[in-house]
Amino acid sequence: MLARAVSIMGHTIAEKILAAKSGKSSVAPGEIVEAYPDLVMSHTATWRSVSVMEKVGATKLYDPDRLAVVLDHIAPAKSEKNASDHQACRKFATKFGVTKFYDVDAGIAHLVLMEAGHVAPGDLIVGTDSHCTIYGSLGALGTGIGYTEVASVWITGKLWMKVPESFKVTLNGVFSPGVYSKDLMLHLIGSLGADGASYKSVEFYGAAAGLSVSERMTMTNLAMEMGVKCAFVPPDAHTEEYLRGRLDDPARYKPVRADADAVYEREIGVTLDALEPMVACPHEVQNIKPIGQVEGTRIDQAFLGSCANAKYEDLAVAARILKGRHVHPGVRFIITPGSKNIMLEAAQTGVLQTLLESGGMFTNPGCGACAGDGGVMADGEVCLSTANRNFLGRMGSSKAEIYLSSPATLAASAIKGCIADPREYF
Amino acid sequence: MESVIQGRACKFGDNINSDIIIPGRYLIYIDAQKLSEHAFEVLGKEYPAKLRNFQILVAGRNFGCGSAREQAATAIQGLGIKAVVACSFARTFYRNAINDGLPIIECSDLYPAVEEGDEIQIDLAASKIQHRGKEYGFPQLPESVRKILELGGLAAYLKAQLALTQG
Numbered sequence: 001m002l003a004r005a006v007s008i009m010g011h012t013i014a015e016k017i018l019a020a021k022s023g024k025s026s027v028a029p030g031e032i033v034e035a036y037p038d039l040v041m042s043h044t045a046t047w048r049s050v051s052v053m054e055k056v057g058a059t060k061l062y063d064p065d066r067l068a069v070v071l072d073h074i075a076p077a078k079s080e081k082n083a084s085d086h087q088a089c090r091k092f093a094t095k096f097g098v099t100k101f102y103d104v105d106a107g108i109a110h111l112v113l114m115e116a117g118h119v120a121p122g123d124l125i126v127g128t129d130s131h132c133t134i135y136g137s138l139g140a141l142g143t144g145i146g147y148t149e150v151a152s153v154w155i156t157g158k159l160w161m162k163v164p165e166s167f168k169v170t171l172n173g174v175f176s177p178g179v180y181s182k183d184l185m186l187h188l189i190g191s192l193g194a195d196g197a198s199y200k201s202v203e204f205y206g207a208a209a210g211l212s213v214s215e216r217m218t219m220t221n222l223a224m225e226m227g228v229k230c231a232f233v234p235p236d237a238h239t240e241e242y243l244r245g246r247l248d249d250p251a252r253y254k255p256v257r258a259d260a261d262a263v264y265e266r267e268i269g270v271t272l273d274a275l276e277p278m279v280a281c282p283h284e285v286q287n288i289k290p291i292g293q294v295e296g297t298r299i300d301q302a303f304l305g306s307c308a309n310a311k312y313e314d315l316a317v318a319a320r321i322l323k324g325r326h327v328h329p330g331v332r333f334i335i336t337p338g339s340k341n342i343m344l345e346a347a348q349t350g351v352l353q354t355l356l357e358s359g360g361m362f363t364n365p366g367c368g369a370c371a372g373d374g375g376v377m378a379d380g381e382v383c384l385s386t387a388n389r390n391f392l393g394r395m396g397s398s399k400a401e402i403y404l405s406s407p408a409t410l411a412a413s414a415i416k417g418c419i420a421d422p423r424e425y426f
Numbered sequence: 427m428e429s430v431i432q433g434r435a436c437k438f439g440d441n442i443n444s445d446i447i448i449p450g451r452y453l454i455y456i457d458a459q460k461l462s463e464h465a466f467e468v469l470g471k472e473y474p475a476k477l478r479n480f481q482i483l484v485a486g487r488n489f490g491c492g493s494a495r496e497q498a499a500t501a502i503q504g505l506g507i508k509a510v511v512a513c514s515f516a517r518t519f520y521r522n523a524i525n526d527g528l529p530i531i532e533c534s535d536l537y538p539a540v541e542e543g544d545e546i547q548i549d550l551a552a553s554k555i556q557h558r559g560k561e562y563g564f565p566q567l568p569e570s571v572r573k574i575l576e577l578g579g580l581a582a583y584l585k586a587q588l589a590l591t592q593g
Contacts, residue, residue: 032568048456048496056585074454081454130494130518146496146522147456148580155584160570194441195488199517227491229517284441372450391445391492393468 010259012166013232014201017141017256021124022161029165029265036158038140039100039118040066041127043109043367044073045147047088049128052151061096062157068100068118068127069093070109072366074373077104107339107365110134110307114217115341117246121235122256126153131307131388133224137216138243139235139255141201144224164201164229165265166258171207173273177426180317181215182309182386182406184270185222186278190288192268198227200265203258207272208233213242214313221308222388225285234258277422280404283392291409291421299384301377302327302414303395304360304407305336306370306387312342312351314386314407319346319354321411321425327359328417334375335360336368360414369395377402384413427527427576431508431548433481435540442485443492444519448501450493461497462504477505482548484540485512490519499526509548511555511564513537524571527579531555533564 011019011026019026022033042049046069061067069089077083086104093101106112110131113119121139125132128150135142145159153159169188175181189196202223208216216233223231233239235255243253277291304310304318315337327333335355337343343365346352356362369375370387377383377400385395390402405413408422445468452464466473477483483502489512490498499522502510510523513534523530529550536555540546547556555562567575574583 032570045453051456052581052584056581056588058584058588079454085454128494130492132494144494144518146494146499146518146525148496148525149521152525152580152584156587194491195514195516198488198514227488227516284443286441389443389445389492391443393449394445398468 009263010261012201012258012262012264013139013203013234013256014141014164014166014230017122017124018161018163020122027163029163031163032160033163034158035124035161037126037153038066038123039068039125040150040153041068041070041109041113041125041129041132042147042150043128044071044075044085044089045128046092047085048147049151049154050088050092052148053154058155061154064097065099066157067098067154068113069098070102070106070112071104072108073371075104075366076364078373104366105340105364107337107342108307108367111311111338111342114138115246115339117243117248120243120247120252120254121239122254126150126159130224131221133228133231134217134221134307136220136230136232137213138239139232141230143230164199166201166203166262167197168203168205168264168267170205170267170269172269172271173207174210175272175275176423178408178423179275179277180406180408181211181218182222183275183278184272185219186280186288186404187275188270189222189226189286190278192226194225194284194286195227197223199229202228202231204233209236212313213238214311217311218308225388277406277409279409279419280390282390282401282403285388285390285404291419294403294419295421297403297419298382299331299413299418300381301332301334301375301383302410303334303369303375303383303385303387304410305334305368306385307338308388309386309407310336310338310342312345315342315346315351315355318407318411319351321408321422322358322415323354325358325415327414330417331414333358333360333414334363334369336363337365339365372396384410384419386410427529427578428508429549429551431482431529431550433508433546434479435482435484435542435544435546436477436480437540437542438483438485440486441488441491444490444495444498445492447490447498448495453495453497456497456500458500458504461501465501465505474505477507481506481508482546483507483510484537485510486537487513489515491516494518494522496522496526499523499528503528511536511548524567524575525580527575527582529575531564533562536562
C-alpha cells in the first residue's frame with residue numbers, strides 16, 4: 001500500500017533528478033539507487049583519484065566527457081610536492097582526453113564549471129568537494145564525495161545514492177539595504193544547526209525567485225554548512241538568462257521543477273525584511289550572532305574570497321563601500337577573485353582598481369586562503385572572511401580566530417579595523 | 427574486515443569537523459600513517475600520540491562534518507582506530523569511511539554511558555555493542571553498501587569488480 005501511495009504523490013527536485021539518473025520512473029526518500037552522474041568534478045585532489053585508478057588496475061574511463069578537472073586548491077604550486085601532484089593531473093587529462101581541464105590560472109572549480117556552461121538544470125554532479133551543493137543554484141543536484149569514489153565513478157560511471165528527504169524554505173519580502181543572501185544563510189545555519197538539514201535536500205522558494213544567480217550560488221554553497229546533501233533554487237528566468245549563450249549544449253536546458261504536491265519533511269519560512277547582517281563566530285559556522293553583538297571585534301585580516309563569496313557581484317558590493325575610502329592600517333585586506341573571468345570583469349569595470357586603491361591586495365584566482373593557501377594566520381590573530389568555514393586551525397594557527405560575514409560587512413569592517421555594520425554605507 | 431572489534435574508547439563531542447580530524451595542509455598526503463601523525467593536532471600537539479592508545483572512537487552528533495576530504499577517515503585508521511561509534515555522522519564522512527574500510531556505527535544510546543578509556547566490544551555481524559555489561563543495538567548498513575566495507579573499502583571492491591568483468 002505504501003509503495004502505491006508513494007507512486008501517486010508528487011516529487012521533489014532531488015527525487016526527480018535521482019530517478020532520471022538511475023533509469024527509474026520514480027523514487028522515494030530512503031531508497032538506494034545506482035545513479036549515473038552527468039559530471040564528475042575533481043580539483044587538485046585529482047592526482048589522488050589517479051593513484052586509486054592505478055592501484056585497482058583500471059585502464060579505461062566510463063566516459064571522459066563526463067569528467068571535469070580544475071586545479072584550484074594550492075595553485076599555482078607552492079612546493080615540489082604540489083608541482084608533481086599538478087603534473088600528475090595534467091598528464092592524466094592528456095592521456096585520457098579529458099577536455100574539461102582547467103589549469104591553475106582558471107579559478108575555483110565550482111565557479112569555473114558554471115561559467116563555462118558545463119552545469120545544466122537537472123544534472124547530477126558529484127565531486128571531490130563538499131561545496132558541490134552550489135550547482136543547485138542552476139537547478140543541478142551537486143554533492144561531495146571522496147577521491148576514491150571519484151575514481152570509482154570515473155571507471156564505472158555510477159555510484160550508490162540514497163534518495164534524500166526534502167525541506168522547503170520559503171523566503172518572504174526583500175532584503176534591507178546592506179543585507180544579503182550570506183546573512184540569510186548564516187541566519188538559517190544558526191537556527192537549524194550544523195546538522196539541522198543533515199542528509200536532506202533543501203529547496204528555496206518565494207522571494208528566492210527575485211535573487212540573482214550569484215546570490216543563489218551563495219545560498220546553495222552555504223547550505224552545506226547545515227549538513228545538506230544538495231540544495232536547489234528552482235530554475236527560472238534568471239537561470240535561463242545566466243545559461244543562455246553559456247551552456248556547452250543549449251539543448252541541455254531542461255529545467256527540473258518539483259511537483260505542486262511534492263512531499264516535504266519540513267517547511268520553513270524566513271522573512272527577509274527582518275534580517276540583519278549576521279556573523280559566524282569562532283570556531284563553528286553555526287555559532288551565529290547578529291552584527292550588533294560582535295561589532296567592535298578587532299580584525300587583523302579581511303579575506304574576500306572563496307566559492308561562497310568571491311563572485312563579481314561580491315567584489316562589486318565591497319568596492320561600492322570602499323570607493324573613496326581606505327582600509328584601516330591595521331588590516332591586511334586580501335582579495336582572491338573566484339575565477340579569472342571574475343577578475344577580468346573587475347578589471348574592466350574599475351572594481352579591481354577601487355579595491356586596490358582602498359588598500360586591498362589581489363592574489364591569483366582560486367581557493368586561496370580559505371583552504372590555507374596564503375593568508376595564513378599567526379597566534380592570537382583574527383580574520384574576518386567571506387568564506388564558508390571558520391573551523392579551528394583552518395587558516396593557520398589554532399590560536400587564531402575566524403569570523404564569517406557577507407562581502408558588505410567585510411568591507412565595512414576592513415575600513416573600521418573591527419567588525420562593523422555595513423548598513424551605514426547604504 | 428574483522429567482525430568483532432574490541433578495545434578502549436576515546437571520546438569526542440558533537441560536530442567534530444574534518445578540519446579538526448586532519449587539517450587541510452596535510453591533504454598533500456594520502457598515506458594513513460603519515461596523516462595520522464597530524465590527526466586531531468589542532469586540539470593539542472599531544473593528540474596524535476595520545477589517540478594511539480585507543481581502538482574505538484566514540485563521538486556525539488554530526489561527526490566528520492565539513493570538508494569532503496577522504497583523508498579524515500584515512501587519518502583515523504592510521505591512528506589504529508578500528509571503528510567509530512557516533513550519535514550521527516555527516517554524510518561525506520559516512521561515505522568516505524565506508525569507502526576507506528572504516529566501520530562506522532550510529533548509536534546514540536551508547537554515547538552518554540561511555541567514559542574515555544572504557545572497554546567496548548562491537549559485533550558488526552550481530553549489530554550489537556557490549557559496554558559495561560550492557561548491550562546496545564545499531565542499524566545494519568544496507569546490503570549493497572556493507573559489501574564495500576566487508577572487502578576493506580571501495581578500492582578493493584572495485585578491484586574485485588574489475589577482475590570479474592575482465593576475467
